[in-house]
Amino acid sequence: MELTHRDFDDLRGYIYELCGLHIPDNKEYLITQRLKGLLRAAEAESWRELYEFLRRDCSAQVRNEVISAITTNETSFFRDQHPFDSFRDQLLPEFCKKLVARRLSGDRTPLRIWSAAAASGQEAYTLAMIIMDHLERNPGNGLRPCDFTILGTDISARVLAKATQAEYSDFELSRGLPEAYRKYFERAESRWRVRGDLRSMVEFRQLNLVTDFTDLKIFDVIFCRNVLIYFDQATKKQILERFSKILRPGCHLILGSTESVYGLSEAFCQERIGKAILYRLKGPGC
Numbered sequence: 289m290e291l292t293h294r295d296f297d298d299l300r301g302y303i304y305e306l307c308g309l310h311i312p313d314n315k316e317y318l319i320t321q322r323l324k325g326l327l328r329a330a331e332a333e334s335w336r337e338l339y340e341f342l343r344r345d346c347s348a349q350v351r352n353e354v355i356s357a358i359t360t361n362e363t364s365f366f367r368d369q370h371p372f373d374s375f376r377d378q379l380l381p382e383f384c385k386k387l388v389a390r391r392l393s394g395d396r397t398p399l400r401i402w403s404a405a406a407a408s409g410q411e412a413y414t415l416a417m418i419i420m421d422h423l424e425r426n427p428g429n430g431l432r433p434c435d436f437t438i439l440g441t442d443i444s445a446r447v448l449a450k451a452t453q454a455e456y457s458d459f460e461l462s463r464g465l466p467e468a469y470r471k472y473f474e475r476a477e478s479r480w481r482v483r484g485d486l487r488s489m490v491e492f493r494q495l496n497l498v499t500d501f502t503d504l505k506i507f508d509v510i511f512c513r514n515v516l517i518y519f520d521q522a523t524k525k526q527i528l529e530r531f532s533k534i535l536r537p538g539c540h541l542i543l544g545s546t547e548s549v550y551g552l553s554e555a556f557c558q559e560r561i562g563k564a565i566l567y568r569l570k571g572p573g574c
């Protein structure tokens with residue numbers, strides 16, 4: 289079925305409005321490959337008919353179907369390793385010292401971590417496992433799992449359902465999970481389920497990064513990896529501006545290895561911690 293220039297422009301315009309994803313010129317295949325299932329489901333006989341249907345039917349269900357078809361949800365446990373090493377070796381011990389000091393002064397506020405664009409949850413659970421491992425190795429500091437909260441958000445309801453279910457295949461575990469962390473999973477028939485004590489540290493919620501999210505509470509660290517690449521410059525700038533409003537000054541934003549704030553935001557300074565490049569929000573230490 290032919291996708292005319294006009295169909296392509298209209299459909300990519302619709303997707304841009306919906307989730308900020310910028311489909312570049314010459315990437316018609318993204319539309320034809322990823323939306324062909326919707327074409328059938330909507331019983332549309334042309335791309336124009338599908339476009340008109342999408343513009344007409346703005347139900348949450350249809351929007352979720354488009355999002356689930358068009359987004360790339362690739363992820364894995366300990367993806368790219370270095371940011372998690374920096375978190376485990378540098379950021380987390382510092383946070384724990386501050387949490388202990390807070391507790392001594394009667395402040396029970398938990399440490400708040402955000403996995404923005406969490407996909408099917410592996411990043412959020414990787415952080416929960418690192419924290420649990422740290423607590424088990426340092427029982428003397430008196431901190432408990434409830435002193436940490438991890439918010440995982442994504443625009444795709446489909447991947448969030450999987451993240452909440454917290455069940456993964458042997459193959460998914462084999463992609464990056466160190467053997468020593470298998471103990472944080474329990475058997476669930478032919479799959480593996482993240483243990484309940486780790487699940488209770490993590491909450492998942494649908495959130496579109498292109499909308500205003502500055503009413504979220506302040507975070508101590510934000511992981512937003514491998515999603516900014518899909519947005520245009522203006523959208524990246526807006527998202528970074530919003531991050532700067534809800535990250536504690538002096539704390540870190542962690543982007544994907546091919547992403548940077550360079551040319552987009554003056555609010556952060558680049559910092560190498562271990563083998564990872566992180567972005568510190570300018571201001572007094574956190």
Ligand SMILES: C[S@@+](CC[C@H](N)C(=O)[O-])C[C@H]1O[C@@H](n2cnc3c(N)ncnc32)[C@H](O)[C@@H]1O
Pocket residue numbers: 307308309359360361362363364367404405406407408411441442443444447495496497498512513514515518544
């Ligand atoms: C490639 S995955 C990255 C997952 C994880 N952060 C990682 O690095 O492994 C990108 C995720 O961003 C989500 N995403 C795309 N557009 C989004 C938007 N506007 N708001 C929130 N999430 C979005 C997709 O649904 C997808 O799950």
